[in-house]
Amino acid sequence: MAIMAWHEACQLDTSLRSLDHFFSLAPEYAQTLIGGLTNRCWKVKTQGGDCFVWRPSTHITKALSISRFHEQQILSLIQDTNIAPKPIYLNEHGLLVEWIEGESLADGLPFESILRTLVKIHNLDITKVPIAPFNFTARVDHYWMVLREDLQLDEYRDLYQQWRSVPSIDNVTHSLCHFDLAGYNMVKHPEGIKVIDWEYACISDPRLDLAMTIGVTGEKPLESVYRYCQLRNIENVDDWVTGVMAWKPRAEVLAMLWYLLAHQLKGHDKYLEEAQTLCYSLTSQSS
Structure with missing residues (x-):
């Protein structure tokens, strides 16, 4: 800095x-x-x-x-x-x-603390939020359309087309979602944990937000969903497991396209490597 x-x-x-x-x-x-x-x-x-x-x-x-x-x-x-x-x-x-003055929690933050913070966000009152709900398909379509063909997109196209639609799952009440919650966006403050970088925040299906947080933290999906539901006093846990697992590959495709676009905008190889890792993972899951 x-x-x-x-x-x-x-x-x-x-x-x-x-x-x-x-x-x-x-x-x-x-x-x-x-x-x-x-x-x-x-x-x-x-x-x-x-x-x-x-x-x-x-x-x-x-x-x-x-x-x-x-x-x-x-x-x-x-x-x-x-x-x-x-x-x-x-x-x-x-x-x-x-x-926000405080200590970054990028390293060593227990997943329990992240989950509790996610629950706190999802429980916030959104009745007065003057913004439209998140449109998953529109977002992935936008990312795809602004990518240049010289990035050799053939290996990504099938995944994009396969997962660009929202899953057919039971509806749940939408929540405020951060869409990038992990320790690197959390700060230890005397008043408690604070969350920063809200630029991707939207009103959306909280199961997508949960799938994203599980993905970036590398935690086990089933255990994470069960603990999340316990913290929110949700009884239909199986429906939430089904929902999170349905959103999981879509969250990965969204991240994959984000990394491709990041590579296009910045030219850093690390972004392309992340996109390729997600591509290989999704391909292996589909085969």
Whole structure:
């Protein structure tokens, strides 16, 4: 992470200049944050010692169907729950949010803690969320359509076509879903665990969110679903197991296409390797 003077940071990322009218005095410094693909986010420290995170809007967020307005709407709705950063300022160039001070939980966080946090998110009241529910097919179709043919997509096409539709399973009540919940997006804070990076959050089937978290953590699906249902006092556990297992390959296809698009946008081989790993896994499961 690089710390630099405000004017230097503005030269490197011109979107920061859109904050000049928000701050009465130029911030003391800006610091690049280590994180995922989506963007270079910045920690901004003011002359008064307050800290924020600047989350820019760029061609990358557009390609990945990320809306900072959508993110701001969700953070505004849940700001009183103290589980997420508070949104501070939104403009066409990005979203400024509260900086969460604390220890990253990227390593060594028990899965029980992740599950409990997921349950807490899924139990939040969403009756006033002014956004449309997540459309799985539209999202995977978008990812597929913006991929270039020179990525040699033949080995991925069959999987995309096989799993692009939602599963035929019994409906459950939709919940607020984070869609990227793992230790790397959780912070140990004096008030309890806080969750960051809500850019993929949507209203959706919580079984898809659970399948995603099980996938990124590498936990055993059956044991994870049973424990989740126990924590939420859900009695029809078998239906939830069926639902999570039906969503599992679709979640993997969504991740596979995300990694392919990440490779296209950034050119990093590690993203292509992740896409290939998921492709091989899905192919072996289908055979």
